Amino acid sequence: MEQGSVWLATAELPRHPALAADLEVDVAVVGGGLVGLTTALLVARDGARVAVLEAAGIGAGTSGRTTGKVTSQHGLIYADLADRHGGDVARGYAEANQEGLAKVAELAGQLPVDCEDSRLPAFAYAVRPEGRERIAAEVLAAQQAGLPATGTTDVPLPFPVSAAIRFDDQLLIHPGRYLAGLAGAVSAAGGMIFDGTRIGEFDKRGNDGVRLTAVNGVRVHADRAVLATLLPPGLVGGYFARTRPTRSYALAVTLRGPAPEAMTISVDDTPTRSLRPWRSDGLIVVGNDHEPGAEADTEAGYRDLETWARANFDVVSVDHRWAAQDYRTPDRLPYVGRTPFSSRILTATGFAKWGLSSGTAAALVLADLIAGRPGRPWQSIFDATRIGDAASVGRLIKDNLSVGTEFVGGRFGAAGDPADLAPGRGGLIMLDGNRLGGYRDPGGTLHAVTPTCTHLGCPLHWNQADTSWDCRCHGSRFDADGAVLEGPAVEPLARHEPAE
Template identity: 55%
Template sequence: MANPSKFPDDVRPQSVWLATAEMPRFEAATGDLRADVVVVGGGLIGLTTALLAADEGADVVVLEAGRIGSRTSGNTTGKVTAQHSLTYDELVRRHGQDKARLYADANQAGVEQVADLAETLGIECELIRTPAFAYTIDPGQVEKIEAEAKAAAELGLPAVLANPDEVGLPEVAAAVRFDNQVQIHPAQYLAGLARALIDEGVRVFENSRAVDVSESDGRVRVTTEGGAVVDAGHAVLATLLPIGMTGGYFARTRPNRSYGIAVRLPEPPPEGMAISVDQQTRSTRTWPGGGPNGLIVVGGGHETGTVEDTHGNYQGLIDWVGSTWNVADLTVEYRWSAQDYSTVDSIPYVGRTPESDTILIATGMRKWGLSNGTAAAAVLRDLISGRDNPWSELYDARRIGGPRAVASMVKDNLKVGKEFAAGHLGRTLKGGVDHLEVGQGGLLEVDGSTVGAYRDHEGGLHTVSPICSHMGCALSWNTADTSWDCACHGSRFDPDGKVLDGPATKPLKPGKS
């Protein structure tokens, strides 16, 4: 049972972006629907793909499990940039100059596409053109920064080795600068895309979690938790990670969580966007909504389900801001977390699944989803339209192998899941639910069974079976975000077992109390 570290109680546990944007609302899907394209997922990739496909004349339906933009897309840093920390030197060495250039071109095009859509659609989203820095305070990392600047410039990106003082943070040893990048209020941008979809006649449904995707006679059927069925020519799974067993992508990606805070400093923060390449990543940008001294800080990342006392991850960000700006009593307005997936080769999977020509996916954005995801939407649009796209081969979602390889991955992961569960649950603490204090959660033994329990701030008790409904892995309690998290594939559940993030589609079973 985790003992939470000290954290301010008055900080709003909500994304600053979702708290300060007016999102349109939509009804839940009902009955039988028919469309050219059904897009599953109402985040940036889903909404952008839907808009681009509708612009081509397609009849599009969007299904969102909760509220539009309420998951990862509404919890990002809001950086739209081709500057992805230390990326390009690695891509050149690992994949060669040509593929690295395609990745660079795709992401710089993604930056410009966001700026263009914001302008043409009249979306007020605090869009600012600003440089993006990657920097280090470690002299031992200077050569890596220099190599990154050289590789990025040779790939045609607006990159230069910067004067360390340009970053505006103390003790910077070296930095690379990408010019003319973009930062936005991501939730306002998503709201603008959603309103544009309404104008295009796209049917958008919220609270319509997809629980099954099947294919027959060249058509796709997507069934929602509420029983609605969408029959379409193509399905786009833009759900962070494809739901269920689709394509075996859960076995070729790793889930990672990051933490964010919105603060007001005693002085204006540095004007550019910046990210450290050191072990303790700190990503910063200005927060216009917080006034001239507003700052967003993101970091504290770890693989999902591997840290229980996540209060400490937030506190680490607060401590860093306090020491960097010499602030003893820092005002933190919002705190939030987000999840994303990384692929084994550092390039997202975008395109047709190994089993189907009509089921398309986009996953593995590696925390750079605003640029990668916008480029992915263009690839998906062209696949639906039957056109070539210069980035299709780069992002090829079938490079994980064919159906046999996928079946083997599923089998191997079932075994791993069972072994993980057996070992993890063997470490369950003894004690009954009466030992739970207000605000505490964890694994307990109740009448010989392992139970996941949480006592909320009103004293109410919530119990679940702490076994992931995706593939049977054991779950860990996340103290600060009050969720059950799966370290195997990143599924997350609320205290009552409702799915927060997939690939799981079914809620947890109730637990004994």
């Protein structure tokens, strides 16, 4: 079993040099995931001089670790959107995602890479009888939103369901290959891509564009900047306080026999199970949603998924396992467009684990805004400067209060003797009178960092399964040597050289 995304292990992602000298472009796209690459491609095809500035490498973020379903069916959402915001917003969300889906299908068809794209139905199902009513309401709301939705109990799963909603003609892709194809297309369209280039500062220059500074000090001057970083870095636009991180575990397993020819997701009040086929006999199993930094036993989620997969399918082997995260907004609508900070700094965030379709729709909006084209009819529902309705703001305050509790209360976990850390294990340690985060690598070397998040100072929690230091406040993650893995943090953790 390999630790890491099956999509990254089975795609040839192009590598690019880091940005080494100051640069001037029309559009700087920060982030080389699906949203950044799609935006860069559209903007380059519009004739702009564009550079993608990626902290690690193409697909290093969530896009390389997704389930790969490109669908307008996002669990149960349309009845809730209609209820909270009205039928027009539910319809706008549906149209945006259908347009995103169509764009992915179009691009996948053009790219010189086999993206393993195929059309399949998508089902959201309830096993428990209590789910029937919610499914019935969702079928109605989805149909009213103009989607190809029907109610059914006929779902290609090895167990009975009490109710389900079926969307026809949805799309599956191999996310790694799709990203590789997008990156190649950006370069072919004249766009530049730089890996290993983490942007730490954004400085609006009035009418003179935006200046971006990488952590190595290199600067980019751009007319417009697009923050396609899953969540805008640092404090930009206050998005860290207007979203919550949500993380899931994933397995790629081989079955004895073919996998069900459908995308499915459970909607019961039990840990989510999201499935899709890969190869002829492979199944991707995703679930056990949680907030990063919140799980005391990070192996438990993987174990639970595997136990469920083995109980329901004839599993020959578990081949890959990984985890990934995304951000959700309090009103269930992503933020897309200009930031409150500046009309020259645009963003797209808050896809709630459905950003392949809605992130592609976001890229269409961003490219329109940059080109000065008239907006799409549904664009305003994603307004990235909105504050939100009273209920959403109330939910946000409640969520942020729990983060405040973490800030105060999360610092008091027991710290052990570093000598007690077995190879491959990490945790809080006391070293020379300092409370540090320690990890003993399989070769026996101790790595020590200050376990305080460099974003806003929350305490970090050791994630044994993914060997990282995770922040519960806004989802920043750091490796055992303190390098930023993801989240709004930009600066690494302070490292200590333990003398053992």
